[in-house]
Amino acid sequence: xxxxxxxxxxxxxxxxxxxxxxxxxxxxxxxxxxxxxxxxxxxxxxxxxxxxxxxxxxxxxxxxxxxxxxxxxxxxxxxxxxxxxxxxxxxxxxxxxxxxxxxxxxxxxxxxxxxxxxxxxxxxxxxxxxxxxxxxxxxxxxxxxxxxxxxxxxxxxxxxxxxxxxxxxxxxxxxxxxxxxxxxxxxxxxxxxxxxxxxxxxxxxxxxxxxxxxxxxxxxxxxxxxxxxxxxxxxxxxxxxxxxxxxxxxxxxxxxxxxxxxxx
Numbered sequence: 001x002x003x004x005x006x007x008x009x010x011x012x013x014x015x016x017x018x019x020x021x022x023x024x025x026x027x028x029x030x031x032x033x034x035x036x037x038x039x040x041x042x043x044x045x046x047x048x049x050x051x052x053x054x055x056x057x058x059x060x061x062x063x064x065x066x067x068x069x070x071x072x073x074x075x076x077x078x079x080x081x082x083x084x085x086x087x088x089x090x091x092x093x094x095x096x097x098x099x100x101x102x103x104x105x106x107x108x109x110x111x112x113x114x115x116x117x118x119x120x121x122x123x124x125x126x127x128x129x130x131x132x133x134x135x136x137x138x139x140x141x142x143x144x145x146x147x148x149x150x151x152x153x154x155x156x157x158x159x160x161x162x163x164x165x166x167x168x169x170x171x172x173x174x175x176x177x178x179x180x181x182x183x184x185x186x187x188x189x190x191x192x193x194x195x196x197x198x199x200x201x202x203x204x205x206x207x208x209x210x211x212x213x214x215x216x217x218x219x220x221x222x223x224x225x226x227x228x229x230x231x232x233x234x235x236x237x238x239x240x241x242x243x244x245x246x247x248x249x250x251x252x253x254x255x256x257x258x259x260x261x262x263x264x
Contacts, residue, residue: 002212004203006221012036016221018187023223027152027246028185029108030221035059035098042095045088049111051120051143051155052086052094053242055191057102061086063094064117070099071119077103077240078193080159082122085142087149089115105189109152109246120149127159137166145252154184154245154252160199163235169260170228172205176248181255184247186224188231190216190239197237203229206258228257 001007008015016032029048033041035057043050052061054072061068063086071084088094090111096104120142128139140157143149160166173184192199195218204211205227214222216231233239245252256264 002214004212004223004225005214005216006223008032008219014041015219016189018221018223023185023225025185025225027109028187028244030187030189030244031106031108032189033096033104033106035096035102035104037098037100040095040097041104042093043106044093045090045108045111047090047111048108049090049115049150049153050088050094051107051150051153052088052096053105053107053142053155054084055103055105055242058099059096059102059104060099061094061096063088064092066117068119072102073122075100077191078159078238080127080138080140082125082127082140083142083157084122085120087115087118087120087143089113089117092117105242107153107155107244112151114151115149118149134164135168136161136164145250152246152250154250156243158241158243160231160233160239162233162238164233166231166233166239166241168230169263170230170257171254172226172228172257173247173252173254174226178249178251179253182247182249182251182253184245184252186229186243186245188222188224189242190218190220190222191241192218193238193240197234199234199237199239200232201229203227
């Protein structure tokens with residue numbers, strides 16, 4: 001199995017835990033909890049900021065000394081409704097108590113104390129089409145560059161219809177040369193509809209020193225340390241992924257792969 005592909009530990013509790021150390025990079029962290037009603041999860045952020053994304057279900061949150069109430073109303077991620085999210089800065093803690101069975105993503109990156117805790121969404125998050133033809137997909141921007149919600153994190157959801165490509169035309173963001181390109185590590189948390197399906201993600205560099213093609217299943221996480229990283233959803237299987245990016249600066253600038261440059 002590719003070292004860039006991470007299967008969940010199981011189906012209950014903390015099923016993913018990717019740290020910069022375990023990924024072999026510097027910035028991005030990603031964890032995922034699958035809780036039953038009444039169960040809790042709690043963490044201290046330490047030197048990292050987090051965005052908690054209610055992928056599915058409802059949970060009551062306390063964070064940064066405040067009661068944020070119950071977040072979440074999407075019972076199935078493929079409803080495509082805007083997610084409920086919570087930003088928690090570094091040096092604070094958070095607790096979630098599941099009101100229903102739920103899935104909570106924990107997106108993390110270095111924090112600098114520049115932003116206060118806040119709710120993100122569902123207000124202000126609008127499902128937006130990107131691309132055309134079989135490259136059409138639909139985006140829920142949670143905290144991208146235009147949203148000044150955090151110090152380092154860039155987070156978005158993408159829904160790719162069956163038979164379509166996504167994160168395509170192929171592009172990379174693996175150099176510090178702003179404004180031409182920025183260095184951003186990236187994780188993909190994948191879901192499939194139906195859940196028995198599969199999709200494909202390729203991660204490759206122009207010189208071929210990295211070239212991995214991965215069959216991803218429902219619940220898998222893929223790592224993009226560098227290179228281009230397109231995804232394909234076969235006919236019959238709809239693909240969702242949650243992207244987490246972070247790097248040396250909070251800007252998303254990319255360079256297309258030479259073979260697809262004419263498509264931009």
